[in-house]
């Protein structure tokens with residue numbers, strides 16, 4: 001488990017306690033931005049529900065005193081008329097009934113608006129979280145700290161802003177009630193007010209402490225929670241269940257899932273028990289003060305200092321006042337807890353994003369093609385990816401190459417030699433740690449991201465199998481033509497997917513995958529054809545990159561695919577990564593990469609003549625086919 005965050009220990013407990021409320025204003029702003037009418041409605045209902053209970057208590061006093069005096073006059077009268085005696089009291093009873101009805105109306109109004117706001121706000125915060133996810137760089141995504149933050153934000157923070165606002169309003173409502181009760185109580189004695197406050201304070205302090213502890217626990221344990229989510233995914237998703245079953249992993253993974261729960265539950269239980277036992281003990285203090293005040297009021301009444309009506313009122317005011325006070329204090333500590341959770345949401349939302357510096361849509365030397373100049377690269381070593389931090393060992397060393405339009409380049413090398421990393425640099429998913437990459441004579445960093453993306457069509461080996469319709473699976477290749485059926489068909493013809501798609505029951509409208517009704521699963525090779533066709537959706541792309549595009553295809557399909565690829569990329573720059581020499585051999589330039597270094601370069605014939613690594617690997621593979 002990682003240590004507690006530094007900020008919680010660096011400042012005084014009091015200032016960190018109040019500092020944490022800085023998110024309340026933002027939560028209010030968020031709700032205001034979601035629906036100002038409902039927020040105003042909440043405020044109105046809160047006000048009504050806050051003031052009316054004290055008014056009801058006051059009317060209650062008038063009723064009791066009215067009854068007592070009506071009884072006296074009724075008994076003393078020589079010609080008693082019941083109707084005359086009871087009319088004033090009945091009027092008061094009627095008024096109290098109306099007040100109670102209004103309180104009920106205000107409370108219903110509160111709960112209706114809260115539940116509508118909860119839905120709207122949950123959606124809004126989730127959209128904010130997902131929008132931010134879209135702005136993060138790939139390296140930020142691969143940072144486990146940030147991923148933890150994202151997981152925590154998604155799990156909790158969508159309900160927290162409303163909880164915070166509800167508590168703020170609840171606090172306001174209780175504060176209004178308390179103020180009005182206070183006005184009544186002070187007439188009895190200012191000491192009574194003091195007793196009320198002193199009784200509730202200890203519970204509040206313990207609540208605040210324990211909610212802070214609960215948050216720290218929530219924060220430290222997010223890696224374990226994430227592991228649990230991951231195990232749930234592996235155990236209950238169709239794309240992994242096949243392997244889980246064949247390897248008999250259910251028991252192993254379930255045990256790990258249970259163990260994590262047992263560990264987390266032990267911590268939860270400890271905290272809950274401590275929280276509730278302290279809450280009970282300190283709550284007793286409050287009860288004691290209440291009964292002391294009760295006795296005091298009774299004594300004063302018996303001594304004749306208070307009327308019966310006043311006694312009833314003070315007892316009610318005491319009881320409700322104490323409830324309102326402890327509710328206010330619990331709301332404050334709850335707000336503290338909500339603020340802590342919201343701090344996590346805003347920490348995530350305020351993650352700096354790598355600025356878009358480039359604006360170029362055309363290079364300084366159009367037609368110059370692609371150049372790598374002494375490019376080296378190391379993956380970031382974890383921690384905050386945008387700040388100075390340790391780098392891992394270099395994955396690419398001093399890479400230089402030049403690829404002109406109309407040329408094809410093949411990258412060959414062992415697993416882990418750095419081929420895919422080179423493509424990630426070329427597509428600016430990462431920036432070189434040394435050297436530079438030029439497109440048409442201008443540094444990639446100076447290019448506008450949009451222009452760059454439009455010029456590149458890339459299919460990575462771990463392409464995504466979207467649980468969408470076939471056509472949409474192609475359409476994602478060019479969002480401008482996402483629903484363009486003609487473009488789907490033309491791309492599918494290039495990628496050789498057209499034939500099997502038209503044989504499907506609903507053609508291009510067939511749902512793929514198993515997540516949704518009538519979804520149809522494809523074979524590995526068919527999926528690859530879909531991915532390949534996706535790359536062909538980018539009609540304007542003049543840099544085409546295929547990272548092991550045909551590994552799952554049969555030999556005939558592969559040969560056909562490359563014939564078409566060569567045709568399609570005749571005046572473009574084509575980059576190909578493949579472990580199959582039959583695919584690689586026709587490239588204009590072949591680079592052999594070993595542990596991040598280019599160790600050989602040339603055409604197929606030149607490399608064979610060199611009789612180096614390439615020649616050896618080629619002969620090895622050729623021997624396998626004999």
Ligand SMILES: Nc1ncnc2c1ncn2[C@@H]1O[C@H](COP(=O)(O)OP(=O)(O)OP(=O)(O)O)[C@@H](O)[C@H]1O
Pocket residue numbers: 142379392395413414415416417418419420421422
């Ligand atoms: N996101 C990452 N963070 C840190 N290291 C990485 C990351 N991706 C890859 N690596 C490391 O970089 C090295 C090169 O990986 P790369 O994926 O570029 O290899 P490759 O040549 O494409 O391999 P393969 O033929 O297996 O696809 C490997 O040692 C790998 O462990």
